Amino acid sequence: MIRKIASFLLCLVGFLLVLYCTGMISGVDTPPLFHAVMNNYSTDTLATNAVASIYLNYRIFDTVFEALMLLVSVMGVIHFSRHLEKKSLPENPKQSLGKASIDSMSFLLPLIIMMGIYLILNGQKTPGGGFQGGAMLCAALICRYLVWPEKEINLDKYQRIEKTLFLLLAITAVIFGVSAIYLQHIWLNPVYLIVMNTLIGFKVFCGLSIIFIRFVHYEDR
Numbered sequence: 001m002i003r004k005i006a007s008f009l010l011c012l013v014g015f016l017l018v019l020y021c022t023g024m025i026s027g028v029d030t031p032p033l034f035h036a037v038m039n040n041y042s043t044d045t046l047a048t049n050a051v052a053s054i055y056l057n058y059r060i061f062d063t064v065f066e067a068l069m070l071l072v073s074v075m076g077v078i079h080f081s082r083h084l085e086k087k088s089l090p091e092n093p094k095q096s097l098g099k100a101s102i103d104s105m106s107f108l109l110p111l112i113i114m115m116g117i118y119l120i121l122n123g124q125k126t127p128g129g130g131f132q133g134g135a136m137l138c139a140a141l142i143c144r145y146l147v148w149p150e151k152e153i154n155l156d157k158y159q160r161i162e163k164t165l166f167l168l169l170a171i172t173a174v175i176f177g178v179s180a181i182y183l184q185h186i187w188l189n190p191v192y193l194i195v196m197n198t199l200i201g202f203k204v205f206c207g208l209s210i211i212f213i214r215f216v217h218y219e220d221r
Contacts, residue, residue: 046189051127056196057189060173067200070207071166077211078159105147112140120201124193133197134204141209145216153213162206169199 041053055063116136123129145153176192 045193047193048125049127052124052129052193052197056124056129056193060177063200064170064173067166067169067203070204071162074159074162074207074210077214105143109140109143112136112143116140116201116205120197121194123197123201124190130197130200131204134201135208137201137205138208138212141205142212145213153209155210155213158206158210162203162210165199165203165206169196169203172196172199 037050037054037058041047041050041058045053045057047053047057116133116139118133119126119136120130120133123133141153172192172195176188179188
């Protein structure tokens with residue numbers, strides 16, 4: 001009981017500290033950086049929402065390292081779940097699923113995929129983009145596995161694709177950053193935003209899919 005009370009008080013203090021630091025309960029005026037971003041992001045990046053301008057322009061290297069952390073996490077999952085044989089699948093995996101469930105998933109699966117692609121391609125217009133779209137595409141893969149677990153998923157191919165996408169993502173960010181400094185081709189920003197969201201989206205999809213499949217097949221380790 002004492003440990004639970006102490007944990008609750010620690011969480012409460014942390015929560016109040018965050019509120020204080022962000023000015024929500026301290027009465028501090030909005031930081032100048034907030035006004036600088038909100039007043040200039042449209043002309044600086046040609047993005048139609050501030051979120052995309054921040055994580056794909058002002059803080060692009062933070063985004064690149066975040067993508068790197070996902071890649072490292074996937075490598076860790078692969079390493080610690082390494083096993084010679086994968087868990088055997090049931091002989092008839094659809095026996096536990098009713099026909100209505102299968103039909104419903106067959107109807108919803110294309111809609112989930114379309115929504116994921118929509119989020120990726122419209123990341124420069126609406127908050128979100130690559131990370132959310134990639135997670136939704138992974139949700140589509142999870143739904144597919146739950147209905148058709150007997151269909152093989154080539155993890156080696158997913159791993160190669162993820163590594164390639166991360167390399168392209170880093171190269172694109174560096175090239176755009178250098179060109180923005182020396183060439184100042186502001187009209188290229190919308191194309192850059194779409195390309196980066198696409199690379200991030202499919203990289204996140206591959207990474208989360210690998211983690212899910214490894215946990216499914218090697219969860220008894």
